[in-house]
Amino acid sequence: MKNQRSLELVTGLFVLLGLAALVFLTTQLPGSKLAVLGDTAGYEVSARFENVGDLQAGAPVSMAGVKIGRVSRVVFDSTDYKAVVSMVLDERYQRIPDDSWAGIETAGLLGAKYVGLDAGGSETYLKSGSQIENTQSAMVLEKLINRLFSAFASKGSDSSEEKK
Amino acid sequence: MLRDVGAVALFLVRVLAACGPALRRPSLIVRQVYNSGARSLIIIMLCGVVVGMIMGLAFSDMLARFGSESALGVAAGLALLKELGPVLTALLFAGRAGTSLASEIGLMRATDQLTAMQVMAVDPMRNVVAPRFLGAVIAMPLLVAIFNILGIYGTQLIGVTVRGVDAGTFWSQMQNQLDVSDVGEGIAKSLVFGVICALMAVYQGYHAEPTAEGVGLATTRTVISSSVLVLVFDYILTAAFL
Amino acid sequence: MPVNPAVVEVRGVSYSAGPRQIFNGLDLAVRHGSITAVMGPSGTGKTTLLRLLTGQAYASAGSVRVLGQDVASLKRAELFALRRRMGMLFQNGALLTDLNVFENVAFPVREHARLPEPVLRRLVLMKLEAVGLRGAEQLMPQELSGGMARRVALARAIVMDPEVLIYDEPFVGLDPVSMGIIVRLIKRLNDALGITSIVVSHDVAEVGSIADYSYLLAGGKVVASGTTAELQASNDPSVRQFMQGTSDGPVSFHYPAGDYAGALLDSSDLPKGVRA
Numbered sequence: 259m260k261n262q263r264s265l266e267l268v269t270g271l272f273v274l275l276g277l278a279a280l281v282f283l284t285t286q287l288p289g290s291k292l293a294v295l296g297d298t299a300g301y302e303v304s305a306r307f308e309n310v311g312d313l314q315a316g317a318p319v320s321m322a323g324v325k326i327g328r329v330s331r332v333v334f335d336s337t338d339y340k341a342v343v344s345m346v347l348d349e350r351y352q353r354i355p356d357d358s359w360a361g362i363e364t365a366g367l368l369g370a371k372y373v374g375l376d377a378g379g380s381e382t383y384l385k386s387g388s389q390i391e392n393t394q395s396a397m398v399l400e401k402l403i404n405r406l407f408s409a410f411a412s413k414g415s416d417s418s419e420e421k422k
Numbered sequence: 423m424l425r426d427v428g429a430v431a432l433f434l435v436r437v438l439a440a441c442g443p444a445l446r447r448p449s450l451i452v453r454q455v456y457n458s459g460a461r462s463l464i465i466i467m468l469c470g471v472v473v474g475m476i477m478g479l480a481f482s483d484m485l486a487r488f489g490s491e492s493a494l495g496v497a498a499g500l501a502l503l504k505e506l507g508p509v510l511t512a513l514l515f516a517g518r519a520g521t522s523l524a525s526e527i528g529l530m531r532a533t534d535q536l537t538a539m540q541v542m543a544v545d546p547m548r549n550v551v552a553p554r555f556l557g558a559v560i561a562m563p564l565l566v567a568i569f570n571i572l573g574i575y576g577t578q579l580i581g582v583t584v585r586g587v588d589a590g591t592f593w594s595q596m597q598n599q600l601d602v603s604d605v606g607e608g609i610a611k612s613l614v615f616g617v618i619c620a621l622m623a624v625y626q627g628y629h630a631e632p633t634a635e636g637v638g639l640a641t642t643r644t645v646i647s648s649s650v651l652v653l654v655f656d657y658i659l660t661a662a663f664l
Numbered sequence: 665m666p667v668n669p670a671v672v673e674v675r676g677v678s679y680s681a682g683p684r685q686i687f688n689g690l691d692l693a694v695r696h697g698s699i700t701a702v703m704g705p706s707g708t709g710k711t712t713l714l715r716l717l718t719g720q721a722y723a724s725a726g727s728v729r730v731l732g733q734d735v736a737s738l739k740r741a742e743l744f745a746l747r748r749r750m751g752m753l754f755q756n757g758a759l760l761t762d763l764n765v766f767e768n769v770a771f772p773v774r775e776h777a778r779l780p781e782p783v784l785r786r787l788v789l790m791k792l793e794a795v796g797l798r799g800a801e802q803l804m805p806q807e808l809s810g811g812m813a814r815r816v817a818l819a820r821a822i823v824m825d826p827e828v829l830i831y832d833e834p835f836v837g838l839d840p841v842s843m844g845i846i847v848r849l850i851k852r853l854n855d856a857l858g859i860t861s862i863v864v865s866h867d868v869a870e871v872g873s874i875a876d877y878s879y880l881l882a883g884g885k886v887v888a889s890g891t892t893a894e895l896q897a898s899n900d901p902s903v904r905q906f907m908q909g910t911s912d913g914p915v916s917f918h919y920p921a922g923d924y925a926g927a928l929l930d931s932s933d934l935p936k937g938v939r940a
Contacts, residue, residue, distance in 0.1 A: 272463060275568060277567075282571060366491065369489055369491065533758055537720070538754055542747070542775070
């Protein structure tokens, strides 16, 4: 009978573990809020973009190719129809000029979007609550292709006009 | 072959019928959840992590050729939740817990314990078979979930530390692309596979020849029949969910 | 209520297992309160007979009546009720391997009755005492010797106070001391508890010493019946061969084979030119 008690304990533990795993899988995995993974503390800055592509919360923020922070939130501002991206930058990097450019870049050819920062020349630096003014929106592939085609089309009509 | 299918189907009906009365003895079922589930935990966890790590290596290499390493989380998550988690766990389960169940029941058959129960007016289906069946069916989805979690962490471990995939990208991409229906498909499969493995194990054990070779044969048949049926039903379910 | 003198009545029973006919017109009866032996060479279907009595097998012809009821016509619940009035001792004990001795004996009671734990405990201890194993209550079946396991199985068989006790080859594989113990127990339980005992065995000497009446089965029928003394005095060659254990008689020593001299003198497997 003593055996029964410890057996029930272990079984209960197992069932709990399994249920916790199930709950985690169903709630945490599909598109929900993400707990920041072991990032060091940082300060929050924001930037507004015309188009962020499919930038996700949790995407990295890089400067000179080195990850210096993480995107914490992407929301839509219906007053000026822009995307507001909030980022948490690592505490260690305090000397980022406040006229730096923030652009939405793609990792690899078809990869995920991330935020790339290009240093400006200002003597004042970003601090908590700063807003990055100079932004470069994401290059959406379909729009690029459209522009390419229309460029070809107009070139074609130009040359045919010249012939006339 | 047709007779075997019929025999198994009839047996399943008998087992299900005995499950109702069996639920009045929860202590028996708890013990069987322990036997099938808790005792399989170590091997499932170990294999989960290793499979995840393998995927971390293999997928990140494959995806790098298309410049999509950032999709590692998605790839691993989908592969595990929908296919590898349920199928591999079921195969491991058949090998560890299935054979244990089959040999247990087979041995009881060989030593007349099942007959003795019948003579004592105790239904062995209710006392021996149904609790083991229920224990296995309960344990399987839990084991699959644990396998999946550890697999994803294993993939992240290798992907991030060895292959340089960004952790945030890993998780955020996965979260964005994965749907509750993907998780649901995995759970549905794990339930079906649980029934298959449990049924095969108790069927082979119950119908084993009452000799030493008979019990050994029963365990072999359990593994083979469980594995084949799991793969066949995996195809059927995958197609059904598309 | 008048007691039916025949606790078990088997009339004209035929039973086949596949192509083999095991019983062909079997007739026997077991009197209330007696120890009845069913003997016969190996393979005559003694165990099958027991399965017919417990309703685990059904005869293709004839009737099997136990405690006044026709076994074949009983519905499941009635069959279970009848089985509770019978106890059976299996050849190898058939103890449940994951329960200890106490729990094994308590098993039928726990399944069928709602006794308070203290009452159950005393009941089990009494039954264990009757077979002389009260001190072994905590042991597991794997730790018991063959004879002890069989005694525990006996305690389990009597724990629900059955009216009929069936013993399937209870003496097989026991040393002389254990055998003597079992023999004594069968007799004592039968007399003390007022039950009817059926002993299936081919240990002529052992079972003969306690049986009130014996049946000798061969070829699917009863070939002889009577008290031990009557059987010993019989002139029938099959009966004599069995009772005395002579190696050759109606049951022949040789498995049917061709001519012996011919087999040795056959030169077809010798090299050419050599003669046997």
